[in-house]
Amino acid sequence: MAEKTLRILEEGQGEYSLPDPDVFREWTARKDRAMRPKLMTAQEAVARFVADGDYIVWETNYFQRGPSALIREIIRQRKTRLWAGGKFTWVIVALLVEAGCCDRADMGFFVGGPGVTRAVVEKRLKVYEYSNLVMAARLRAGAMGLSFISVRSLGGTDGFKYSGAKIIEDPYTGKPTVIVPALYPDVALIHVHQADQYGNARIFGTTITDVESALASRKVIISAEEIINTEEIRHKPGLTKIPYYLVDAVVHQPFGAYPGECPGMYASDTEHVAEVLGAIYNDKVKEYLDKWVYSVASEEQMLVERVGLNKLKEMQRRATMVATEGYRS
Amino acid sequence: MIKDGPWKEAPKATTFAEREFQVCIAARLVENGKTYWVAGGGGPMYSVLIAKKLYAPDVVYVAEDGVVGPEPMLPFDPVMTLAAARPSYRALMWSTMNGIGDQCAVGYLDYGVLNTLQLDPYGNLNSTWIGTYGVEGRRFNGPGGADTIAAMCRRVVLMMDHQRRKFVPRVDFISSPGYLDGSPGARERAGLPANTGPWALVTNWAVFDFEEQTHHLRLRAIAPFVTLEQVLAEMTFEPKFPPDGKVETLDPPTEEELRILRTEMDVNGQFTDTAAHWVVWEDGRWSLVAKEQGKKLSPL
Numbered sequence: 001m002a003e004k005t006l007r008i009l010e011e012g013q014g015e016y017s018l019p020d021p022d023v024f025r026e027w028t029a030r031k032d033r034a035m036r037p038k039l040m041t042a043q044e045a046v047a048r049f050v051a052d053g054d055y056i057v058w059e060t061n062y063f064q065r066g067p068s069a070l071i072r073e074i075i076r077q078r079k080t081r082l083w084a085g086g087k088f089t090w091v092i093v094a095l096l097v098e099a100g101c102c103d104r105a106d107m108g109f110f111v112g113g114p115g116v117t118r119a120v121v122e123k124r125l126k127v128y129e130y131s132n133l134v135m136a137a138r139l140r141a142g143a144m145g146l147s148f149i150s151v152r153s154l155g156g157t158d159g160f161k162y163s164g165a166k167i168i169e170d171p172y173t174g175k176p177t178v179i180v181p182a183l184y185p186d187v188a189l190i191h192v193h194q195a196d197q198y199g200n201a202r203i204f205g206t207t208i209t210d211v212e213s214a215l216a217s218r219k220v221i222i223s224a225e226e227i228i229n230t231e232e233i234r235h236k237p238g239l240t241k242i243p244y245y246l247v248d249a250v251v252h253q254p255f256g257a258y259p260g261e262c263p264g265m266y267a268s269d270t271e272h273v274a275e276v277l278g279a280i281y282n283d284k285v286k287e288y289l290d291k292w293v294y295s296v297a298s299e300e301q302m303l304v305e306r307v308g309l310n311k312l313k314e315m316q317r318r319a320t321m322v323a324t325e326g327y328r329s
Numbered sequence: 330m331i332k333d334g335p336w337k338e339a340p341k342a343t344t345f346a347e348r349e350f351q352v353c354i355a356a357r358l359v360e361n362g363k364t365y366w367v368a369g370g371g372g373p374m375y376s377v378l379i380a381k382k383l384y385a386p387d388v389v390y391v392a393e394d395g396v397v398g399p400e401p402m403l404p405f406d407p408v409m410t411l412a413a414a415r416p417s418y419r420a421l422m423w424s425t426m427n428g429i430g431d432q433c434a435v436g437y438l439d440y441g442v443l444n445t446l447q448l449d450p451y452g453n454l455n456s457t458w459i460g461t462y463g464v465e466g467r468r469f470n471g472p473g474g475a476d477t478i479a480a481m482c483r484r485v486v487l488m489m490d491h492q493r494r495k496f497v498p499r500v501d502f503i504s505s506p507g508y509l510d511g512s513p514g515a516r517e518r519a520g521l522p523a524n525t526g527p528w529a530l531v532t533n534w535a536v537f538d539f540e541e542q543t544h545h546l547r548l549r550a551i552a553p554f555v556t557l558e559q560v561l562a563e564m565t566f567e568p569k570f571p572p573d574g575k576v577e578t579l580d581p582p583t584e585e586e587l588r589i590l591r592t593e594m595d596v597n598g599q600f601t602d603t604a605a606h607w608v609v610w611e612d613g614r615w616s617l618v619a620k621e622q623g624k625k626l627s628p629l
Contacts, residue, residue: 064412088393088426088473112468120463129457131476132393136426152434153480156506156519159457159472167520178520206395206412206423263414270406322402322414
């Protein structure tokens with residue numbers, strides 16, 4: 001039989017980590033399967049499981065059921081050289097970059113502003129260009145234990161040139177087909193409505209790529225609004241999105257998505273949302289971080305001293321006044 | 330593409346913002362019975378919601394967070410247009426980002442509606458960088474979900490402010506694909522599904538489509554409060570014209586369209602109230618009236 005060659009028609013120049021599923025399988029082989037309590041504070045979880053230089057992903061964002069508390073803890077602990085999976089993310093990349101935590105980002109959607117622009121021009125930040133859905137596809141490829149996945153987008157864009165994508169001649173149809181490298185992050189940060197102490201986790205509402213990120217990431221930190229009994233989990237197993245053995249740490253973090261909304265539980269702090277966006281657009285991120293991150297030792301202190309109980313109650317009330325259907329077991 | 334509808338007979342507004350006009354015009358292009366993938370928030374979502382309420386009740390829309398067919402609780406909190414309780418209310422399904430991508434990839438999503446910062450004659454979109462990429466200028470948000478919408482929906486409706494700096498011969502960066510270089514098969518050669526691409530552009534002054542053979546932007550209709558010369562002066566390239574040369578005049582917003590937009594959607598004017606003037610019908614003609622002084626800028 002004549003030897004055939006797979007034709008690569010075009011290649012992007014973006015850097016990416018080698019997406020080798022067998023290397024990832026070696027990692028998962030070592031992960032503890034025991035059902036043991038993993039409850040710890042945000043400080044401990046970030047100190048133990050986020051290392052300088054890690055590739056991190058987070059699910060949803062600073063405004064909508066994101067792990068905002070964990071992100072602030074990363075900034076507080078002054079992690080460095082992180083590579084950020086910046087899909088569907090509003091402000092988190094800008095905060096990490098200005099805090100000096102992040103020097104590479106894979107782009108889907110994030111608010112740039114003068115700080116990010118400066119970091120790119122001064123070459124303190126390298127950005128690789130994908131899109132939200134292509135980043136989601138890369139995580140799905142990781143979650144499937146693959147090295148790449150074929151997508152029907154990204155081709156023809158300038159983003160393609162600055163990505164790790166290739167256009168190949170599809171060996172089945174012969175048509176040009178875009179492929180992108182799988183993503184195997186070092187860390188996934190996922191904020192959920194409910195989890196048990198082992199990490200069995202429930203999320204209500206739309207889920208971006210929570211499940212894919214949990215499967216494809218080496219270390220998984222769950223922060224949860226509520227810690228529930230495993231008996232409750234077993235009573236309604238259809239609600240579990242992430243099983244415990246994927247999870248390394250469980251942080252009980254009420255208002256962990258603050259200032260964002262946690263759908264069904266509390267609405268967003270609209271003033272804070274405007275404040276952080278304003279800080280980014282007006283080049284005042286340092287002041288924002290001083291006020292909300294560096295000057296408080298913990299999330300609990302921030303909630304009590306900077307936000308206040310009345311505001312938190314008002315956020316809860318605004319959630320219960322409106323659409324809470326479907327967010328509770 | 331510019332069709333008649335209930336708006337023809339409805340009471341017309343006599344004072345409105347140009348972006349309000351733009352949203353209402355985009356709403357009238359919505360095709361009943363079809364599926365829509367709307368970009369989060371702003372003009373795209375407002376136009377589909379107005380259409381659903383007034384003209385196209387059987388439209389179903391999805392968004393990139395995974396929501397399918399919601400009956401959203403309006404208005405939304407600022408920025409909370411996706412992955413939040415109000416926009417997700419009474420949905421048919423809470424899916425995932427890949428779940429929506431799958432629906433689009435297999436062909437279930439007919440139309441996409443998108444905002445863009447910059448546009449070229451072939452409908453390529455830039456939302457990544459204005460200036461020389463990575464060297465000088467300004468970083469913007471990036472494609473978000475728009476790249477996928479632009480690549481895979483069967484027809485794409487674009488929304489953009491009608492400004493000379495935004496209509497450029499070549500976008501500084503192609504964030505999301507239009508017809509690329511305009512040549513036949515360019516999208517397919519880039520790996521994109523066949524029979525897809527930009528279908529309309531709605532600005533605050535005009536409606537365009539894309540000529541079938543050349544894929545070049547073509548002017549179809551202009552607002553009643555601007556002249557053809559004004560529309561062309563705010564572009565750096567000449568659009569194509571219909572074969573019969575006839576550029577239609579659009580109807581102004583109706584009272585009902587504006588009531589819905591102002592009381593249920595853009596209640597603080599965040600999206601629509603950005604220009605320095607109102608459009609006002611007075612003494613039998615349209616004028617642009619400066620907001621602060623209440624004085625006329627340019628009677629037409």
